[in-house]
Amino acid sequence: MSSISLIKYAVTALYQYYGIPLLVFGCIGNVFNLSIFVRSQLKKNPCSTYFFCSSIANLNVIFFGLLSRILSDGFGIDPSSYNLEYCRFRYFILHSSMVLSSWFTILATVDRYCVSSKSARRRQLSSLKTSRFLVCSTTAIVFILYSHVWGLFTIEQLKTGPSCYADAGFYRVFYDFFYFATFSFTPPVMMMIVGLGTFYNVHQSHTRVNPTDTNARKLDQLKKRDRQLIKMLLVQVTFTISLTLPLAIQKLYSTFTQNFVKSTYQQAVETLVTQVVRLLAFTNNSISFYL
Numbered sequence: 001m002s003s004i005s006l007i008k009y010a011v012t013a014l015y016q017y018y019g020i021p022l023l024v025f026g027c028i029g030n031v032f033n034l035s036i037f038v039r040s041q042l043k044k045n046p047c048s049t050y051f052f053c054s055s056i057a058n059l060n061v062i063f064f065g066l067l068s069r070i071l072s073d074g075f076g077i078d079p080s081s082y083n084l085e086y087c088r089f090r091y092f093i094l095h096s097s098m099v100l101s102s103w104f105t106i107l108a109t110v111d112r113y114c115v116s117s118k119s120a121r122r123r124q125l126s127s128l129k130t131s132r133f134l135v136c137s138t139t140a141i142v143f144i145l146y147s148h149v150w151g152l153f154t155i156e157q158l159k160t161g162p163s164c165y166a167d168a169g170f171y172r173v174f175y176d177f178f179y180f181a182t183f184s185f186t187p188p189v190m191m192m193i194v195g196l197g198t199f200y201n202v203h204q205s206h207t208r209v210n211p212t213d214t215n216a217r218k219l220d221q222l223k224k225r226d227r228q229l230i231k232m233l234l235v236q237v238t239f240t241i242s243l244t245l246p247l248a249i250q251k252l253y254s255t256f257t258q259n260f261v262k263s264t265y266q267q268a269v270e271t272l273v274t275q276v277v278r279l280l281a282f283t284n285n286s287i288s289f290y291l
Contacts, residue, residue, distance in 0.1 A: 007268040011275050015074035018279060019066060026062045026286025030055045033289050046131035047115075047233070050108035051288075053135050057104065058285040060097035064090050066282040073275060080164040084155055087164035092149040095179060096142050101285060102187035103142070105233075105240060107134050109194040112230045116201035145182065176255040184248030188241040195237045198230060235291050243284035246277040 033055040037048040068090060072078035080087040114125045152175075154167045166175040250273060262270070 004265055004268045007272050011272055012074055014275055014279060015070045019070045019074060019282075022279070022283060022286050023062060023066050023070060025290070026066065026282075027059065029286060029289030030058045030062070044128065046126050046128050047108050047111045049128065049131040049135060050104045050111065053139075054101050054104035054108070055288070057097040057101035058288065060093055061101060061282065061285040064094040064097070066286070068094075069275075069278065069282075081155060081162040084164075087155055088150050088153045091153055091164065092146055095149070095183070096146045098281070098285070099142050099146070099183045099187075100139060102183060102191075102240065102244070103138055104135070105236060106187055106190050106194065107131070107138065108233055109191055109198060109237060112233050113194050113198045113201065116198055116230060118201070118204065142182075172258075173255060176251055180248055180251050180255075184244060184251055188245055188248075191237040191241060195234055199234065202230060232291065236288055239287065239291060240284055243280045247281045250274055250277045 034052060037043065037052040037055070042048040068078070068080065072081070080090050111126050111131065114122045117123055152167050152171050153164060155162050155164050156168060166172040254270075254274070
């Protein structure tokens with residue numbers, strides 16, 4: 001077997017032996033998340049609203065992203081390569097859901113930052129009314145921002161066969177940078193900044209407490225449930241940054257080198273790397289329940 005054939009087999013094997021279990025565990029985990037965050041004890045917590053909506057977005061990513069990739073790269077079944085309407089619908093739902101999942105996590109991080117703040121005014125920003133408004137407005141904004149997918153995605157004939165993606169030329173360069181900005185770069189940076197602020201607030205809440213003053217301790221310490229959500233969120237933010245940044249790097253590399261002359265072997269290697277970082281990104285949408 002030649003090196004190129006071996007690489008192509010590796011891509012197929014990745015989706016068959018890693019993608020399928022990831023699909024199963026991702027679906028189960030996100031469904032369990034939905035059932036957890038609608039419980040009476042948690043559904044009144046604003047942070048739970050963001051986690052609930054993030055789980056819905058994750059399921060969209062799993063079905064329209066991971067499942068589609070398993071069928072196309074693992075078994076050679078790809079409806080988006082010959083049906084233009086489905087091509088545009090799939091990428092609109094997939095990319096907007098990936099972006100929404102990340103931004104809902106950012107909103108959850110901001111909510112925990114407000115809850116952990118010593119400022120009463122900031123703590124008041126954490127409310128069910130605020131969380132519902134932000135979820136609806138964020139969803140509407142993302143859908144509007146990605147609406148151009150409906151008219152400017154196309155099925156392109158490549159050497160390897162038909163492929164659905166952004167129209168070649170200026171729009172493709174624009175879209176890669178647009179997707180990079182809204183998903184691969186800005187969310188991880190914001191998560192890191194706000195996450196560090198939340199960690200600092202939690203640390204300060206420990207140092208502010210006077211152990212001899214019971215009433216002050218009760219007023220100053222965060223609720224146990226809030227602390228658990230903060231810990232869970234900080235772990236999720238760490239994994240999100242680690243699993244999505246490789247895709248950002250790959251997107252930039254692909255955009256800057258798209259006009260370079262590359263050997264068949266180099267193209268095969270880059271395809272393998274692309275599939276690996278995509279699977280890492282899909283992993284981010286599948287593991288929140290298990291963290």
